[in-house]
Amino acid sequence: MSVWDEVVGQQPTVEVLTRAVQSARTDGAAMTHAWLFTGPPGSGRSIAARAFAAALLCQENEAGCGRCHACHTVLAGSHADVTTLRTEGVIINRQQALDLISVAQRSPSVGRWRVIVVEDADRLTEHSGNALLKAIEEPTARTVWLLCAPSADDVLVTIRSRCRHVGLRTPPPEAVAALLVERDGVDPQMAVFAARAAQSHIGMARRLATDEQSRIRRREVLQVPLRLRSVGEAVLHAAQLLDTAKAEAEDATTERDARERTDLLRALGADPDARTQPLHVRAQLKTLADNQKRRATRFVRDMIDRSLLDLLSLYRDVLVVHADPAAELVNAEMRPDVERLAQRLSPAQAVQCMDAIRDARERIGANVAPLLALEAMAVRLRLPA
Known part of the structure; x- marks a missing residue:
């Protein structure tokens, strides 16, 4: 040890x-x-x-x-x-x-x-x-x-x-999978899937391996490029991407926020069930609520960025299929979808889609409203007629 x-x-x-x-x-x-x-x-x-x-x-x-x-x-x-x-x-x-x-x-x-x-x-x-x-x-x-x-x-x-x-470098998926099996008791097959799908992101691999809802949401994100045919659909699915990130953030923070509020009231000797609180307690609660709001904002942006990285992995797989149809994919469980997408997109078009995702990440990092950045990206990801 x-x-x-x-x-x-x-x-x-x-x-x-x-x-x-x-x-x-x-x-x-x-x-x-x-x-x-x-x-x-x-x-x-x-x-x-x-x-x-x-x-x-x-x-x-x-x-x-x-x-x-x-x-x-x-x-x-x-x-x-x-x-x-x-x-x-x-x-x-x-x-x-x-x-x-x-x-x-x-x-x-x-x-x-x-x-x-x-x-x-x-x-x-x-x-x-x-x-x-x-x-x-x-x-x-x-x-x-x-x-x-x-x-x-x-x-x-x-x-x-x-x-x-x-x-530090990105660790190999095999090493991440081995860690999940040894440390978290994850089933070996699930560990391999999670490590590959998370692209060796250790924290995200653990989340995917242990939380079915996270796997479902990731699957929903990866289905988005297959459905973008019009501007209207692009705007709709951009909103869905944002909603997915918010749902992920809410699941991750709601219980913690409630626990922090209860702990603060207990530390201040206040009654958690009281309809109104003394002035000094209200001030502390407001400070806590402000901190939690900032944390939620950051978590939503982090989840959006994770979704965009998942989308990048899909277009990366499209390029791999064009180069070598037998090569291993990040999203191996979606190979039929990847192959259909590769039939619709040339390598140059796949690269343009990756550029659109990169621009969205940069814009959100520069504090552009996430929904606007996602809408602009989704319009550029529309499938060719």
Whole structure:
């Protein structure tokens, strides 16, 4: 057992990080105070960062034994010396950055290092990034910053220039499937399907393998290109894509939102069943509701982006069928549909459809209203007469 067990298909990265941990216990030559983990969605950036934190704080004379109390608490997210910022909004604001700086200035309380993990560091704005810059550039002794982002280009240049870059790759589907079987007890056949359909995105593969509703919604998304024949149908199906993302977000957040509200009322000593609440309780509830709304907005956009990646995989399969009809497909269970779509679209037309999806992703990332971006995309995805 090791803290690196869930860092799937990233052996070169594990070797680099293991050497850094060993160096941190001796001469420190391979260790640095700030690291930037990059890789495509689902590659396990935050998993690798958390494993690295556990290895640094491991109480045994190993680079992450996975057995000691420190390893267990870091991986569980409860270690006193590890602070993780998980972005639940569209951006990381300046106040969140200042809160991290305050934590980073403290000495470790129980371990060798104080570790600050910033997931989605690409969501740092110019203001919040500048606030963090000096803390990352001149850290307190025994403080380590671990930043995660899809690519180095997504992070402010002033930040990334102060970090040591560690690049992760997309793990092979076989490795992801093996993880699902071993860690989550998923049926091997289902694990293979989920890993392939998720294109090795570890989190999404687990969701597909364990949640039938997610599989149904993905199937509905992939049926959209087969039905686009007119502008009216394009507009209708764009709205359906957005509704699907909202339904996915609601399923994922409704129970959590209710639990957070109940926990807050209990912490404030308020009656959950009261028709009206005291002024100070209402203020806290409003703050919570605002945070939940921002989280829901981000989750909807993430689900839309996941749907668009699924659509890209469909047109990728169309190109594969044109090149080699016998080749393995991402959406192997939809081969008859893919072959029919390949009969309607030339390779050049399939590439144009992929360009339309890419443009929609970029527009939504630039804060264009999702429905408008999806409608523009769907009109361009219409099947030729």
